[in-house]
Amino acid sequence: MSDLPALDRLTCVLCPVGCELEVRRDATGELEIHGNQCDKGVPFAIEEVLHPKRNLATSVPVRGTPAKMASVRLSGPVPREFVFPILAEIAKLRPEAPVRRGQVLIADVLGTGVDVIATRTVG
Ligand code: SF4
Numbered sequence: 001m002s003d004l005p006a007l008d009r010l011t012c013v014l015c016p017v018g019c020e021l022e023v024r025r026d027a028t029g030e031l032e033i034h035g036n037q038c039d040k041g042v043p044f045a046i047e048e049v050l051h052p053k054r055n056l057a058t059s060v061p062v063r064g065t066p067a068k069m070a071s072v073r074l075s076g077p078v079p080r081e082f083v084f085p086i087l088a089e090i091a092k093l094r095p096e097a098p099v100r101r102g103q104v105l106i107a108d109v110l111g112t113g114v115d116v117i118a119t120r121t122v123g
Helices: 041-050 080-091
Strands: 008-011 020-025 031-034 057-061 069-074 104-106 116-118
Touching (some): 008 041, 020 041, 031 041, 080 116
Antiparallel strands (some): 008 020, 020 031, 069 116, 104 116
16 A cells, blocks of 8 residues: 555445545555455546546426425436536426426536436326
8 A cells, every 4th residue: 555645535335335445646646446345446436536426316396286396316427516506407497297207307407418307206
């Protein structure tokens, strides 16, 4: 293991084991991953450090219903810096009832290639 300070410490979420991973750079600048109990932890940690992505879930009010909300999520993860701009786009949504589970409410949100979809049928 490198003597250089850890760049990051994170928990692998790919399986219930939840390995505590430590990311360091070796003397040549290559990333070293420690603490993983299987090979999946290495690309997971590298992506988390270099290109972190997140999914998100929230809810939006549905017009034409008595204060009902439709839960929504993204069809896939997006770069972390898009999370708050996408939440701002979702906050503008007021879909008309009925909203069907799986309905695309915003296609290709902010050009990410990811859709905002309803996860609950309302109305
Ligand atoms: S490194 Fe492997 S064993 Fe550890 S949490 Fe990730 S997927 Fe599971």
